[in-house]
Amino acid sequence: MTNEDAQAERELCGLVNGLARQIGDHVRERAATLGLTAPQATALRELTGPMTMGELAERMSCEPSNATFVADKLEKQGLLERRPHPTDRRARQLVLTGDGRELRERLLRLLSQDSPLAGLTQREQSALHDLLDRAVTRRPG
């Protein structure tokens, strides 16, 4: 790999991080209006249905121990419950409460407004999705 290639790659990483940052800022700002922190909102957003701690961590792109931390916060706010997993006694099943489901709906509506990706056309978003998917999945790690 040439020196220029390496530099271009670093620049690309910077762009990815920059966009991720913008997305995070957007979530943080909207979450604040509901009394949630950004990670709490991310967890709520990802809880599309009952799932285990591991699944939540995976969807949040974080360590399981961090998912525990965030789930604790949501549980203390009465937004979710930890139930025994139906078939695996090692695992827990996370289930939103009525309050949790309601707040999640409000959150989703807020998040869909003024998205950081609004600058891209549908076609561009589709192309970006394709490229990112390839970058992410073509990597063992």
Added chain:
Amino acid sequence: MTNEDAQAERELCGLVNGLARQIGDHVRERAATLGLTAPQATALRELTGPMTMGELAERMSCEPSNATFVADKLEKQGLLERRPHPTDRRARQLVLTGDGRELRERLLRLLSQDSPLAGLTQREQSALHDLLDRAVTRRPG
């Protein structure tokens, strides 16, 4: 915006965050072999020359107060110096020491190996760069 569009957008955000996470993991892993944490390595990588705290924060996509924190760490390790800015007495100029420049070179070599973006061809990386650039800059924030 339709419901499906919003869902597609959330998925896209997830991909961006997932890739950012992979990049971060890669940096962390390589940085550890040099006795650096991930943010310290990121700062070292971005210090392409003398710059102010604000510039560093901008390049690291973080808050200025966080740049202060990281710069403190690097300074304690003797990798950089804070000098008075030549023309603005409010600002500081960050300058790598000899050790800092040397470690930076080693870091750059490590980071260019097994990049998380290696799964993409040159053409794909170029297309990705283009799309991300558009997404990031087409947004006032």
Added chain:
DNA sequence: GCATAGAATTTCAAGCTCAAAATATGCTGG
């Protein structure tokens, strides 16, 4: 059966990050 390896979650310590307030300096209109 039972030992052993593996998996899901939690706990804990260390370090990172943000936001707000404090400090110091620069700039500009009256």
Added chain:
DNA sequence: CCAGCATATTTTGAGCTTGAAATTCTATGC
């Protein structure tokens, strides 16, 4: 000039994140 607002950095407190160790349970091989 200089008052007032803007900018650059630091400090501080609260909350987030990671990685390693501990706990509990599952699955496999003998």
